[in-house]
Amino acid sequence: MRVALFQSCTGIDPEANAAAIVSAIDQAKAGGADILFTPEMSGLLDRDRTRAADNLADEAHDRVLAAVRAAATKAGIWVHLGSLALSGERRDGRLVNRGLLIDDAGTIRARYDKIHLFDVDLPSGESWRESAAYAPGGQAVVAGTPWGRMGLSICYDLRFPDLFRTLSDAGAVILSVPAAFTVPTGRAHWHILLRARAIEAGAFVIAAAQAGAHADGRATYGHSLVIDPWGDVLLDMQGENGVGFADLDMKRVADVRSRIPVLAHRRPIAPATLA
Template identity: 85%
Template sequence: MRAALFQSCTGIDPDANATALVAAIEAAAAGGADILFTPEMSGLLDRDRTRAADHLADEAHDRVLARVRDAAAKAGVWVHLGSLALAGERHDGRLVNRSFLIDDAGAIRARYDKIHLFDVDLPTGESWRESSAYAPGSQAVVVDTPWGRMGLTICYDLRFPDLFRTLSDAGATILCVPAAFTVPTGRAHWHVLLRARAIEAGAFVIAAAQAGAHADGRATYGHSLVVDPWGDVLLDMQGENGVGFVDLDMKRVAEVRARVPVLTHRRKIAPATIA
C-alpha cells in the first residue's frame, strides 16, 4: 500500500479547508498513493463555538464531506477523512466528531464517532472541554479495505489501549489515529504512545495530524507519523505541512506477529482484588 498523509493547519473557513483537502487528494493521486489520510477536524478547526455553529451541518448536508467524496471519485483514491464536526445528528443537540473512510468511487465505507473526549486543564493554562459541546461515540469500528482491516480512532482515543486491543482483536492490521494534539502533550506523549499502540497490536499505525498556529488561536504539534508493527517510525512529517508519502509492506504484520505473538498470548483478566 502506498499511503499519503496530509498534514494541515486547518482554519475557520470550511470552503478554504475543503479546497485544501481537494488539492491534497489530487497530490496524493499524482504521487501514486492508494489512500490519503487527513487529520482530525479537517473541515473546520474553531474554538469559538458560536462562530463555528454557522458552518456546521449534518452529514447529509456537510459541504466539506461532499467535496471530498467527489474529489476521491475523480482522483480514484481512497480517503480516510480524519474527522468532521457535525451538527444535527443527535436529538440532544450535541455535536459529534466523526471520521469517514471513503473509497475510490466516493462511497462512504465506514464511520466512527470519537469515543473519548478531551476534558483537561494543562499546566500551560490551556483548558479544553470537548464534552461541553460533543457527545461521545460508543462503538468501536473496523472496516475491510484492499490492504487489510482498518481500525478507526480519533486523537485522545490514543491514550486508551483497551480500544486498540478491541480493534486488533477484531482483526485490524492498520490503526488510524487522526489528531489535533496540543504542543505540550504532543512533545511529551505523541511519539511514545503511537509506537506503543503499534507494538502492542503488531499493526501499522497511521496518524495524520494538525500542525502550526491556527486562525482560532490554538497551536498544534504536527509530526504526522507512520509506525510499523515493530515500532519503527517510517514517516515523521515534523512541522512541515503538505502531503507526505510512505510505502507499506503489509506482509510485515504477519512477520512481526509471528516473531512476538502477543495477540495469541492475550488473556482475559478478572477484576483486581484488594489485598
C-alpha cells in the same frame, strides 16, 4: 500499499479547508498513493462555538464531506477523512466528532464517532472541555479495505489502550489515529504513545495531524507519523504542512506477529480484587 498523509493547519473557513483537502487528494493520487489520510477536524477548526455554529451541518449537508467524496471519485483514491464536526446528528443537539472512510468511488465505507473526549487542564494553562459541545461515541469500528482491516480512532483515543486491543482483536492490521494534539502533550507523549500502540497490536499506525498556529488561536503539534508493526518510524512530517508518503509492506504484520505473538498470548483478565 502506498499511503499519503495530509498535515494541515485547518482554519475557520470550510470552503478554504475543503479546497486544501481536494488539492491534497490530487497530490496523493499523483504521488501513487492508494489512500490519503487527513487529520482530526479537517473541515473546520474553530474554538469559537458561536461562530462555528454557522458553518456546521449534518453529514448529508456537510460541504467539506461532499467535496471530498467528489474528489475521491474523480481521482479514484480512498480517503480517510480524519474527522469532521457534525451537527444535527443527535436528538439532544450535541455535536459529534466523526471520522469517515471513503472509497475510490466516493462511497462512505465506515463511520466512527470519537469515544474519548478531551476534558483536561494542562500545566501550560490551556483548558479544554470537548464534552461541553460533543457527545461521545459508543462503538469501536473496524473497516474492511483492499489492504486489510483498518481500526479507526481519533486523537485523545490514543491514550486508551483497551480501544486498540479491541480493534486488533477484531482483526485490524492498520490503525488510523487522526489528531489535533496540543503542543505540550505532543512534545511529551505523541511519539511514544503511537509507537506503543503499533508494538502492542503488531500493526501499522497512521497518524495524520494538525500542525501550526491556527486562525482560532490554538497551536497544534504536527509530526504526522507512519509507524510499522515493530515500532519503527517510517515517516515523520515534523512541522511541515503538506502531503507526505510512505510505503507499507503488509507482510510485515504477519512477520512481526510471528516473532512476538502477543495477540495469540492475550488472555481474559478478571477484575482486580483488593487484597
